Amino acid sequence: xxxxxxxxxxxxxxKMFKKPLLLILLTFSFSQAFSQTDLSRAGDGLxxxxxxxxxxxxxxxxxxxxxxxFIESFLISVALxxxxxxxxxxxxWGTRPNGGSCSFPSGHTASAFQGAFFLQKRYGWxxxxxxxxxxxxxxxxxxxxxxxxxxxxxxxxxxSYLVTCLFVTKYCPLETHVCYxxxxxxxxxxxxx
Numbered sequence: 001x002x003x004x005x006x007x008x009x010x011x012x013x014x015k016m017f018k019k020p021l022l023l024i025l026l027t028f029s030f031s032q033a034f035s036q037t038d039l040s041r042a043g044d045g046l047x048x049x050x051x052x053x054x055x056x057x058x059x060x061x062x063x064x065x066x067x068x069x070f071i072e073s074f075l076i077s078v079a080l081x082x083x084x085x086x087x088x089x090x091x092x093w094g095t096r097p098n099g100g101s102c103s104f105p106s107g108h109t110a111s112a113f114q115g116a117f118f119l120q121k122r123y124g125w126x127x128x129x130x131x132x133x134x135x136x137x138x139x140x141x142x143x144x145x146x147x148x149x150x151x152x153x154x155x156x157x158x159x160s161y162l163v164t165c166l167f168v169t170k171y172c173p174l175e176t177h178v179c180y181x182x183x184x185x186x187x188x189x190x191x192x193x
Contacts, residue, residue, distance in 0.1 A: 043141030046134050047108040050115030057119060057127065066122055066171060073167040077114040077160050081107050084159070097146040105155030106148045112138040113160035121168045 051074060058066035085102040088094040093104040112135035120128020139153035
């Protein structure tokens with residue numbers, strides 16, 4: 001069983017490296033990760049792990065449409081987050097609790113929730129419940145670490161939710177069955193959506 005699990009993981013890793021643009025964007029988008037405290041590090045890791053898990057899930061299901069929707073929604077979410085951050089940086093909403101700038105919305109939270117909401121919308125609550133809880137924990141780490149206000153975390157989550165609602169559809173695997181009827185000599189193919 002361990003060998004088959006390792007083989008599946010190797011296949012997923014190989015497939016992910018066939019998508020270098022996405023990996024570069026994931027790495028570039030989160031270049032400021034890994035801060036001082038363990039709690040902050042957990043949030044830093046989850047903001048990267050949740051989108052990677054979402055994309056890996058599309059690879060696992062061989063869901064080409066899901067891959068496209070993830071990439072599209074992820075890029076739009078990152079772009080809108082950065083546009084809002086730099087638009088608000090010279091306002092009261094742009095000031096972080098620790099005195100830094102570019103506070104609204106929380107990029108860590110937007111990234112984590114984008115991966116979590118993608119999994120929930122595309123594959124259902126069985127795949128989305130735990131990631132949404134982990135994304136909420138990411139938001140908590142940002143507030144607790146004095147990097148963001150609650151409004152910044154809520155803004156990142158709402159932004160990701162709206163992008164997911166607009167660009168992600170429910171996964172409907174195509175099942176094909178061959179049907180044969182002895183009585184009528186009928187042979188057919190049935191596709192279930």
